[in-house]
Amino acid sequence: MDKSVDLQHYYLELSPEPVRFDAVSQLTNVFFDDAKQQVFAVRSGGATGIVVKSATDGQNISFCMEDRGTIRSIKFSADNQVLAVQRNDTSVEFVPFNANNQPNVPEMLTHQGKNIIYGFVWVQERQVALISKAGVEIFQLNFEKRTLKSVKSLNITVNWFSFCPTSNFALLSSNMGTILTPVILKASTITKLPRLELGTSQGCSGRDVTLAQLYGTNAIMILRQLQNRQFEVVIYLLNGPGLAPKKSHILRLGQSGRFAMNIVDDVVVVHHQASATSMLFDIALGGAETEVGSGAVIHQPIIPAKTIKPYTLEVPSMSLDGKTINCDLYSQHWVLFQPNIVIDAKLGCLWHVLLKLNSLCALITDRFRLVEFLLQRTEGKPVLLNVLKEMMSVNYSGTMLPVIESIFNKLNCLYKSVLDNELQSQMALMALSTKSQSSKLSPVPRVIVDQSDAYTGVFSSITDTEQLGKILLLYLHSLARNGITANPELSKQIVIDLVRNKQFDTLHQLLKYSALNESKPLACFLLSLSNSDPSISQMALDMLARLNANEIILEVLLEKGQVVEALRIAKQMPGADSLPARKYLEAAYKTKDPLVFHSVYNFFQAKNVRLRGSPDFLKHEQCTEYVQYYQTLISTQCL
Template sequence: MLELGETSVAFEPETLQNGQSGNVTQNFFDDVNLKICTVRNNGSLGITAKSLAVNDVISARTKDRGPPGLMKLSPNGKLAILQRQVNSVDIVLLEKTDGATAIEFNVPTKSRDMILSVDWISNNQILFVTKQSLELFGLNEDKRTAKVLRTSNVSASWSIYYAKSSLVVVATGSNCTTLQPFLAQHGQFTRLKNFDVEFGTPSNENLLEKDVTVTSLYGKICVMVLRYSVRGATTTDLLIYELPADLNTAAKMKYSLTLGCSGGFGIHVIDNLIVVHHQGIAKSMIFDVALSPNRPTHSPLITVSIRPSPVCQPPPALYVPLWSMFQPDIVVDPVAGMMYQLTICCNRAHEEIHEKAMLIEFLIHRTGQKQLVLDTLLTSLKAKELRLRQIRKLFDLIVEKFSLSAGVHSNGPESSKPQLQPIPVQHLRIEQREMQSSIFIPLMEDPSTDSKFVADVMLQYLRSLHRWSVPVEAYFLELVVEALAQSGEMAKLHQLVTYRVISDSKPLAFLLLSYEARCPSLFQSGVDILARQKACDEIVEVLLERGHVIDAMRYLDTQQIEANSLKLLDAAKQQDRIVQYAVLTHIINRKSKGEFILV
């Protein structure tokens, strides 16, 4: 189910200086732009940045000013940071040269303290994290200068930057267990509430940066921390702390994911699935917290081994000790000189998840799996592998996702207030017409499917639409009526109409009238709907077509409507002489009052 290498890119492996060529190659991963950056001979032989996208390559040359400790590109790819000194960085203008090499300028920290990390906030802003402060600099590319915009004092041991929200999480405290989040937005810092995390090791050890991951999970910013058992340093679980939208509220632990093994771990968050890789057992554990959102403790939903993608030749080595993993789905093999993308093959989920209701719910939460959801749901319904309560839950989820998707597309003005900005959830959007064409009509046309079961399934979907206040389309109502009629569930149909579970409409009224022979009470229900729709002419036509001429005349009298005398007379011709006499007398009496038209 996990596949590595469907998309990949090769880069030059790292080499140390040797006596023959004297060349040195260094590689750095830019975790914001998802590019592998290669620096050859300190930049004198060139710097290159590659992503997994085809032909996405940035190249330049710089002067040799010493070996860099890191390289990071600006969001637009026009500038690069090279850190060659402990308290300053060089800004490289990749598209501007002074002949053979790119133009660059140096930016030192204001405090002259050692740099713990440096990141791009925007195309012209960088953020320094030092041991004593945060420093936000604005860059002027034309003047090749930098200006301090903001500083904030904080005692830091290490930090993690989450670019989507311009969020930096700083580790403080004696054991680095107090995490202090900051937002670097709109040219200023916003200090969020700090929070303490558990990581389970003895008091003389510190929480390490490698054991902490900041990610977006189902529309929430989360901090994930590997917690170790004090005895024997056995990893017991992965704690997930959720940062609330209210910036004045501290993060709280939301979930605990049980791992149950020790050793080296790597973590990815792909399509809101938490994938924990264990190098020792060469297995990967997949967690989906959405399947039980109110449960604090979760066990792996699936435990599988990564498979090499058939399109990647030669096949990649798997679970090698030197793998480096980056969010959301990047695996870098520095020895092989390859960067791979890890993908989740949802079309093979049925091989690992055998309980059908859970399988379909899992697929509903995935991005871009509409057709797979519909196909799996139809197959399960035809095989009667789902109970009615499970069908109800799945339909509730489908309609809920449809309702939520309607609000995602509204692009309001960007707020000037600092706020957390998680990755928006792409809710599965299945229209009613798609449910009809892909689920309900095939069920009705399948001769092996019980008609009462089909009717019950459609009623469950109707119930879900009402629960989430989604307007029911007329064509689906016709299908419901037809399914109930085919299954002989006339009593249910009559109740739906009587209690107005089915919305009134003229097409529905005429459909009910057509089932009068099977259930006489539906005739009156159809007429009542027409009356509520104020369709007086249609009511008269219905009564006359069925030979209820006297009833039609009475209805005209009660509604005080001008009657068409020719229609009444034509209808009376089909009746006995008593009815004909009554109609004629009635017409003469009302004609004298000028209430009839002779058209």
């Protein structure tokens, strides 16, 4: 398939190197621990052979255990030194492992409960939380003392539960899914948060609920069917301790059937099995409307639903050529886990779902909305800079100026927030001795385009664009509008590019409106480029005048032989009576213009008469040779 077509057609893909494991069969069961992202392939027989593969670090563990019955759930502790196994409704086994990653079954501890145990999660290397029909209880494992000690419990009737390993929060369902209670599970601690009451007509089952983190905030996402049989996802955010989950966002799916969700770089990906397509939602993008009553923002898919990029899987073969098969996407054998994991137990593959940002750039035609989207993506900066470069390249249209201006303001507003945060951080460090800090730092945006990024990633590559001057003015004015001083290095690089490309009118325009960071070094740098065009020298002098850098102006004028103009300026400066006569006479002499020398000589003679009553120069002024030169001019009647 042509690469360009491919890029435009698919905006989701599966990771190129899946984790491979033994597929489900009559003898093999597969389990997945989403907390440690480990796949357990459990092969039954005379003994139970177990192969554990990690989706994060590539570590594999293989061992055998006595077949003690069908396994329902299996998970390692954080250090892989204790294996928890549930085989029936009321008990869980805890098997320690030795230094060779092999089970020490004789040292096994068993918890035997009275209530149905729905599942368990590790909260520490030797602490595990059991969720049962009667609530949540955390146990401390001590293999030396052969004890399982209860260290914390919460009594609450539970129908089912869901768990988010990213932030260790569980959702406990009561009253047939109409009351949902979030709890935070940590070492020896169970923190019960305000519950979410859905109402008798809105109860949900565990398969309709997905827990995740969106932009660092815990989220409860509930799949709900509307009266027209279409579905939507209602997102409740847990904005802080003591605050009840708030109905904040609604994702309109516009279809019916079976759905499943992933979170890919904070983008909610909703997979629809019937159409074999996926929809993208970003709650950071403003919605078109809000729901009456709740104020929840209603979101439509960012772009029309598309299928995941087709995937070809290599299969074992005795031939050198190998064999490949086309994977059945959106298969009924797919099981999804958060944040972005897809498991096909029949094929024996675990993939990560990935965003193809370059493809999205071709599909999202609203450039401002695209920029907003890319600003929230972890790898968004290089793609964003390419988008900006394309917008301002040779294909640029003047009608894009308002859009470019809005984008600059968006980028620089975020840039300013980072600068303010840095300033607040410095002030906070200075005030550490105080009892409390009055200011709270804002979260740092994910992608920041500073002045260096704008120059190296965009402006330096579009110097042949006719509208460069307008674009630079928009950017520099945007900096000023957001209270940001143009970077001296950025100003210097802009000057270099404009002079190299002979865009002197653009340079003059930028200097006229003081858009660049004017400074004495920049003015002197301009002077060093004055050979490129006579107008540059005047631009530099004008800048120095605005900076009141009269001393430098005098030096420049003397160097250029404009001695009379230098004297005119010097007379208006403080200390005009102490001007060094030799310096100005020498500059006048170098012009080889007798009239210029005569004018300067007469100026200093008049000053001497006014200050000392005599036109003569003092000995320490070292003007003897210029006095002789003046007399020669007079005697030869050159004046």
